[in-house]
Amino acid sequence: MLRPAPYETTLKPYGTALVELARxxxxxxxxxxxxxxxxxxxxxxxxxPDRFFNxxxxxxxxxxxxxxxxxxxxxxxxxxxxVFVTRRPYDQVAMSVAYPNLPVRLVGFMxxxxxxxxxxxxxxxxxxxMRALPNMTVIDVADAGEVSAVVEQIVDLDGPVYLRLKRGExxxxxxxxxxxxxxxxxxxxxxxxxxxxxxxxMLAPAVKATEVAADAGVDVGxxxxxxxxxxxxxxxxxxxxxxxxxxxxxxxxxxxxxxxxVAEAMAEAGLGVKLRRVGVQDVFATAGSRPYLFKEFGLxxxxxxxxxxxxxxxxxxxxxxxxxxxxxxxxxxPV
Amino acid sequence: xxxxxxxxxSDVPTRARLNGVEMVGRLGLGYLGQVFSAAEILTAIMGRYxxxxxxxxxxxxxxxxxxMYAVAVELGxxxxxxxxxxxxxxxxxETIGSERTPVVDFTCGSLAQGLSVGIGYALANRLAGRGARxxxxxxxxxxxxxxxxxxxxxAAHHGLQHLTLVLDCNDSQVxxxxxxxxxxxxxxxxxxxxxxxxxxxxxxxxxxxxxALDQAVDQPKVIVARTTATAGLDALEGVDDAHFIKVDxxxxxxxxxxxxxxx
Numbered sequence: 001m002l003r004p005a006p007y008e009t010t011l012k013p014y015g016t017a018l019v020e021l022a023r024x025x026x027x028x029x030x031x032x033x034x035x036x037x038x039x040x041x042x043x044x045x046x047x048x049p050d051r052f053f054n055x056x057x058x059x060x061x062x063x064x065x066x067x068x069x070x071x072x073x074x075x076x077x078x079x080x081x082x083v084f085v086t087r088r089p090y091d092q093v094a095m096s097v098a099y100p101n102l103p104v105r106l107v108g109f110m111x112x113x114x115x116x117x118x119x120x121x122x123x124x125x126x127x128x129x130m131r132a133l134p135n136m137t138v139i140d141v142a143d144a145g146e147v148s149a150v151v152e153q154i155v156d157l158d159g160p161v162y163l164r165l166k167r168g169e170x171x172x173x174x175x176x177x178x179x180x181x182x183x184x185x186x187x188x189x190x191x192x193x194x195x196x197x198x199x200x201x202m203l204a205p206a207v208k209a210t211e212v213a214a215d216a217g218v219d220v221g222x223x224x225x226x227x228x229x230x231x232x233x234x235x236x237x238x239x240x241x242x243x244x245x246x247x248x249x250x251x252x253x254x255x256x257x258x259x260x261x262v263a264e265a266m267a268e269a270g271l272g273v274k275l276r277r278v279g280v281q282d283v284f285a286t287a288g289s290r291p292y293l294f295k296e297f298g299l300x301x302x303x304x305x306x307x308x309x310x311x312x313x314x315x316x317x318x319x320x321x322x323x324x325x326x327x328x329x330x331x332x333x334p335v
Numbered sequence: 336x337x338x339x340x341x342x343x344x345s346d347v348p349t350r351a352r353l354n355g356v357e358m359v360g361r362l363g364l365g366y367l368g369q370v371f372s373a374a375e376i377l378t379a380i381m382g383r384y385x386x387x388x389x390x391x392x393x394x395x396x397x398x399x400x401x402x403m404y405a406v407a408v409e410l411g412x413x414x415x416x417x418x419x420x421x422x423x424x425x426x427x428x429e430t431i432g433s434e435r436t437p438v439v440d441f442t443c444g445s446l447a448q449g450l451s452v453g454i455g456y457a458l459a460n461r462l463a464g465r466g467a468r469x470x471x472x473x474x475x476x477x478x479x480x481x482x483x484x485x486x487x488x489x490a491a492h493h494g495l496q497h498l499t500l501v502l503d504c505n506d507s508q509v510x511x512x513x514x515x516x517x518x519x520x521x522x523x524x525x526x527x528x529x530x531x532x533x534x535x536x537x538x539x540x541x542x543x544x545x546x547a548l549d550q551a552v553d554q555p556k557v558i559v560a561r562t563t564a565t566a567g568l569d570a571l572e573g574v575d576d577a578h579f580i581k582v583d584x585x586x587x588x589x590x591x592x593x594x595x596x597x598x
Contacts, residue, residue, distance in 0.1 A: 029462070053458065058485035061451040065489070068455015071441065074462075092482070095445045096452060100434055 001178050001188060002207060006333040009169035013147040014107070015040025018077060019047050021151055028155065029069055031055060032079045033062050038167060039079035039109050059084050063092035063104075070102035075155055081115070082108030082123030082164055086130055093160075098133040101159045106130075111140065111164040111200060112251030112280065113297055118287035123164065124280045128256020130162035131229045137161045138229040139182070140200035140250070140258070144170040146226065149180040157182070166201060171332030173204060185225040185232040187239050192221025194247060194312045195240045199225050199258045202249035202278070202299060204334035208321075209304035216319045218312050228258050233265035240266070245274040245311025251299055254279040276307040291324050294335040301334055338542050344382045345541065347409045348374035349597045352566065354405035354418065356594065359580065360587035362422045365430060368564030368577030370402040372505035372538070373472070376560050377406040379544035380470050380501060381438070387412075390468040391456040394439040395449025396477060397432030399503070404428055407438050447480030449473065450500060454490050457498040470548075471500045476508040478519040484529070490555040491530025498555045499548065500531075503538060505564045507578045526557045538562035568593055 022028040022044065029051045030044040036054065045052045055062035059080065066076040078085060085108045086093065097104045108126055115121040130138045137157060141150055147170060154161045178186070185197075189210055198206035203224055210220040223239045225232065240246045246266065248259035259277030266273060278298060285297050294300050302323060309318055324333040355370030381403070385392045394403055404421060407413035417437075420426035427435040434442045440456070443449045453471035460467045477483055490498055504522065506512045513519060526533040532552040536543040538560030547558045564577035570589040571577060582590070 029458075051462065055485075055489060058489065060448075060482035061454070061485035061489055064448050064451020064482070064486070065455040065458065068441070068452040068457075069459050070455070071452070072456055072459030074459055091445050092448060092451075095442070096448050100442055 001174060003173060003175050005204065005208060006331045007171035007173050007204065009171050009330055009332050010144040011169060012040040012043065013144040013170050014151065014165055015043040017148040017151040019043045021155060022048055022051065025155070027073065027075050029053065029074050029076050030079065031062060031066055031076055033057055033059055033084060035080050039107065041079050059089040060092050063089045064096050066104045067096040067100065067102055070104045071100070075103055075105065077105045077107055079107045079109070081110050081121060082126045083121055086123065086126040086162065090129060094133055097160050098135050101135045103158070104160045105154055106160065106162045108162065108164045109167040111166065113285050113293040113299060114166055114201060114251065114290055116287055116289060119284040122285055124253045124285070125256065126162070126164060127228055127252045127258070128260070131256060131261070135159040136229065137227070139163045139227050141165070141180070141226045142200055142203035142224070143173040145172060145174055145178070146180045153180065153182055164200060169330070169332060171204060173207070180226070182227050183232065185223050185227070185235040187235065188222040188224050190221055190239065192219050192243060194218070194245045194308050195221035195223060195243045196247045196249055196304060197223045197225055197236055197240070197258065197262055198249040199228060201251040204332065205299065205301040205304060206249045208301040208334045209308060212301065212305055212319050212321050213308050216316055218308060218314050220308055225258065228261055231261045231265060236262060237265060237269050237271065240273060241271060243273060244313070245276065247276045247278055247304060247307045247311065249304060250279040252279055253282060255282055274311055276311060278303050278307055289327065291326060291335045295323060299335070338545070341383065341541055341545050344378055346598060347378040347382060347406060348541070349594055350409045351378065351402070351405040353591060353594045354408060355401060356582065356587055356590045358401060358405065358418070358421045360582045362430070363583070364579065364581045365422070366398045366401045367580040367582060368505065368507055369399045370405050371566035371568065371577070372507070372562040372564045373399055373402045373503045374406065374566070375539050375541050375544060376472065376501055376503055376562070377402055379541055379548060380472060381406055381412065382410050383545060384548045385468065385470055390470065391440045391453070393441045393443070393449040393453045393469070393471045394432060395443045395471055396446055396474040397442065397444035399472065399474070400432035400436055401430065403439060412438050447477040447482045450483060450486040453498055454486055454495060457495040458493070460497065461495070466497060469498045471498070473500050473502045475502060475504040475506065475513050475519060475522070478522065479517060487526065487529040487531065494553065495555045496553050500555070500557045502557060502559050503562055504559055505562045507564045509578055511576060522559050526559070530554060532556045533559060535559045535561065539566065
């Protein structure tokens with residue numbers, strides 16, 4: 001299922017998939033807000049200009065227009081940065097899109113601390129905001145192959161969708177045996193004294209942490225949950241029942257995202273298993289490179305291993321392993 | 336108003352106001368000033384301009400939904416029995432428009448979101464090669480929201496000539512007259528500067544409204560309709576705030592009597 005790290009990367013998997021689908025279906029329209037190349041939709045603009053609309057820096061109007069297009073029977077894909085498609089036009093998303101349950105696909109790039117731009121550009125609350133809205137589906141994928149698959153899978157989904165996507169080089173983490181299933185979380189590694197539940201860009205560090213732990217003699221299970229809402233609680237509960245502890249891993253605030261969703265599911269099931277939420281610890285971050293930010297703000301394999309050791313009550317010393325300090329073109333390495 | 340082509344509509348605004356008095360009177364309070372200011376505007380839009388099944392009608396300030404119901408029943412677009420359920424618990428006719436609201440094509444309520452949705456309809460029509468009309472009813476208070484001007488810029492840039500915005504300028508918002516809260520004027524100049532074809536009319540004159548709606552233009556069009564929330568009714572003389580009117584039995588009776596005399 002998993003390829004070995006470091007992972008090869010691809011460019012523009014989303015933009016390519018959207019154009020391919022739109023060539024077959026004339027109900028797909030593409031909207032954006034002055035971030036065309038950054039959201040890989042320069043491909044769409046150049047190939048299918050009639051169905052490409054640039055709203056400029058005017059996100060409130062952008063969302064409302066998407067709503068009108070959707071109510072006219074079209075399938076609008078709205079592409080901008082995560083902060084600008086959720087935090088900025090929240091009332092418009094709630095009232096013009098979510099409440100009427102319209103098939104608008106909100107695609108937010110640069111999730112969490114993957115933006116070097118500091119708090120104004122770092123979507124650390126987008127999942128929480130979108131998850132709180134009735135009717136909304138929330139997806140945080142990890143892998144380039146999934147990005148291609150998800151476009152096809154969400155186009156005919158009922159109601160609105162929020163999809164967060166890494167900007168730029170996207171890693172190829174899974175091999176051909178993996179298929180994205182929006183209804184089911186994937187048990188990447190069954191069993192474990194401790195189980196990690198990861199989404200989006202935290203899948204790669206979660207894989208690394210489980211491998212490091214296994215090498216040191218600690219058995220760690222891994223569940224990958226790209227769909228935060230509706231959460232596949234059944235698969236997650238089944239995987240974590242009987243373990244000593246659960247660790248959620250998300251490139252997002254620990255409030256309101258995957259960690260909260262898993263906590264709710266575990267508490268409602270009366271599981272009584274300890275939980276640690278690895279993610280942004282209720283702080284605004286700073287500007288910086290991805291490796292720096294992920295390390296500094298605890299979105300790292302190191303942070304996961306520390307949580308694993310705590311919950312597994314492991315007696316052996318914390319393993320020493322190399323951490324990535326800078327990014328290389330064409331290669332994605334978990335921090 | 337005297338034009339024979341709209342003579343059949345001439346009683347609709349007054350009858351709609353009578354409906355409004357009865358509806359709001361039953362609840363004791365409500366958005367009656369909006370019924371009074373917008374009765375002619377909504378009659379012109381719904382009675383003649385919007386072709387059912389073809390054109391789109393967005394009621395951006397959903398607080399006007401009472402006015403819309405009151406007009407719709409006179410135009411046969413809503414049955415009177417349904418109207419009688421207005422504002423009752425469980426009724427689809429809520430006091431602020433919702434997804435359950437009949438006749439209109441979009442839910443608003445959180446103000447100034449309707450024009451953007453109208454642009455979406457107009458773009459979809461253009462993509463499909465349809466010349467259908469999109470009419471957005473808006474209010475002067477909504478000019479305070481930034482989204483209005485985001486939408487204004489986009490619509491003009493894209494030359495959406497089948498998009499029409501009709502503004503009920505009744506100078507009334509929650510805290511008092513719009514002109515007291517902030518300065519939105521000069522509205523006509525503002526819309527022209529944003530690239531729209533702007534027409535100013537007496538919003539209580541069906542003939543002027545109809546003529547303005549019928550003008551064919553090659554830009555998006557805005558009709559700045561000047562109205563009052565008291566509609567010249569003696570019974571409301573001295574009422575400072577007609578935005579949300581309390582209607583007790585006595586006021587209801589005098590309003591009804593005065594409106595009956597106008598028929």
